[in-house]
Amino acid sequence: MANKHVNAIVVGAGAGGGVVAKELAANGISVILFERGGWPVYDECINDELRNQRTFVLGSAFGPDWDRHPRVLLGKDGTKRIVVANGWDYSHIAACVGSGTVSYGAMAWRYMPEDFKMKTTYGSVAGSTLEDWPICYDELESCYEKAEWEIGVSGDDRNNPFAAPRQKPYPMPPFENTKEGTLLSAAARRLGLHPFPIPMLRNSVPYDGRPGCIRNRTCIGFQCPVDAKNGTHNTVIPAAMATGHCTVKTHCQVAEVTTGTKGRATGVRYFDNKDREQYQTADIVIIAASAIETARLLLNSRSKLFPNGISNESGWVGRNLQGHAYTGADGLFDHDVRDRIGPGATFGLCDFNHHNKGIIGGGLLCNEFHDLPYGFSQFRPPGAARWGKAHKEFQVKMYRRISAIRGPIQEMPNFEARITVDETVKDHWGIPVAALSGERHVLDHEHCKFLSARAEEIIREAGAYQTWKTIGGKGLSGSQHQCGTARMGNDPKTSVVNKYGQSHQVDNLFVADASLFVTGGGFNPVLTIMALGYHVGNYIVKNWNGSKFK
């Protein structure tokens, strides 16, 4: 039996997709929200340090599973490697309702006005497709506010002189500093810097019918045992379902966007939870499958009218894959500085996001989420013992005596860092998989050196007896902050969708996830993805005449 026609299909129940589905459903537009994974189940990943979304040596608790979702890594020398989600090079976020927002660290950053105007602020960069966004901060401000209030953010940025202007304060008070955060804040202030509490998509007090945070150690990488961490799975998606206009279809792998003879999207072809091939028709199709999978889906949607994939006339689908090179410094102390109150990251700093001499962009700095015992066993100063008695002694003696500051560097988009599809490697359903290739722009590593040096100054000032830098920025980007693969822009020749996420070629096809990013900012991306979800959703609602999309 054919599936009943609906107004809108949203592919991917993650950060962007969850928000869009809710915006449409709340305005009476019927939605089917497709998700390849299932609903997250707390009991399946309680506190297993070897199988979660941050350390996945035995598996990714929130997906994707290893058997059905391979990917391909293409080396510079033409080598080809098939990988599964047991390493960082696979570059996964998650595969469940909520996706990364179930298990994330929940930092909730607004980008700064400069982040939307990188080319205007810094000029062109050789070897990079650095560009301004087609929207500016002011156009997104109300969407940020909606994300903060509807999903729930704790914070206070009054001590951050670099904060983007806001109309309304955060809905919840900020988190208090951990011991380490207090120490680092004092040190940063002595250096003339401006520390403030990290804004978090986590309840500092009960909010919206769910309790306050219990300071779990197993927070980042895990689902919250008391539901005090706010993702799309426990906020907007249930709200969408409550309207009666949204059906969530889990364990459905969408294979392609189908098109009609006039070149408009007609719906999707997908495989249901029993691996049966199915078709769903709709008036509008919105793709929010994460930067890598959105690109793959567009590229796999080929037809006579769209031989290189749908919405890919420019050839830009899959290009400019970005993420965040993490960089920073570590220090050892002769007294306990970590109280191990979870999840640990409390201290933030935006002094180095922009206007650094000789640097294009920059990045924020935070103290790192506390690592768990196995994670800590992999953390050692340069030259320290990797095994044996000395390694064990360090483990026992230093677990509470280390501090780490890290930040995500703003990457320079590289046209050659890209997603293609590999015709010869298929997933469980026979769909060609995503192939990742290219590497970061050379400047990224240089910028990382700068930010690491700043981090080291703070740790040293805080009293560490030994400090060292960990400098990132080489190799291919992507990973949990993947973005940029379906760029928004005003020029159809150098972008994939317009400033509302609408395809330049197919007027009833939209993208609403991190793929839209022109540049990645020097911040963790999720609040901006959610804000874009509201932005795209709002445009669709405004242009919906009740039965048809104009």
Add this chain to the structure above:
Amino acid sequence: MDRRKFLKSTVTGLGTMAMLPACAYDPAPFRFFTQKEAECVIALTDQIIPADESGPGAVYANVVNYIDQQLVRVFRNEQSVYKKGITALQNSCKKIYGQLFHELEFDTQTDFLIKVESNNVPKEFWDGIDPAQFFSMVIRHTMQGFYGSPVHGGNKNYISYRLMKLEYPQVVGQNRYRRNHGE
């Protein structure tokens, strides 16, 4: 204090953290390793995380059981690397010392592993396998078995959590227990 004296003193001195020295290890039936291979791996894990003043190490925590279990589950791709690596290790020891790895004195084992780490071992036994990389893998797996969740067969009695003074289960939220699946 030499190691033998130390082991004696910890056995009597640690009370609640009862520990067994390597030689008194009670072999469990293995899923992947032969008894001989297991003895080699046990000795390796003992080198990587030895018992010391702070308390028991990888042998007590049953790390070999973690590795053995994962080799038939998640680490199936590493099966042949383990087989090859163990054989190469034993052959190298036989040639240099006239004994198998796990038969050597603790300090001699340490000296030998330092050689392995720098690929300073008889090349003829290491065809198609890199000594340093093999050892790095065993280090990684040993750390996982010792410091990871006990549900995967290692970290017996939450020993590493106790050494690091971490309460377990955490005294927050829902303290649900997860049983070892598939057992």
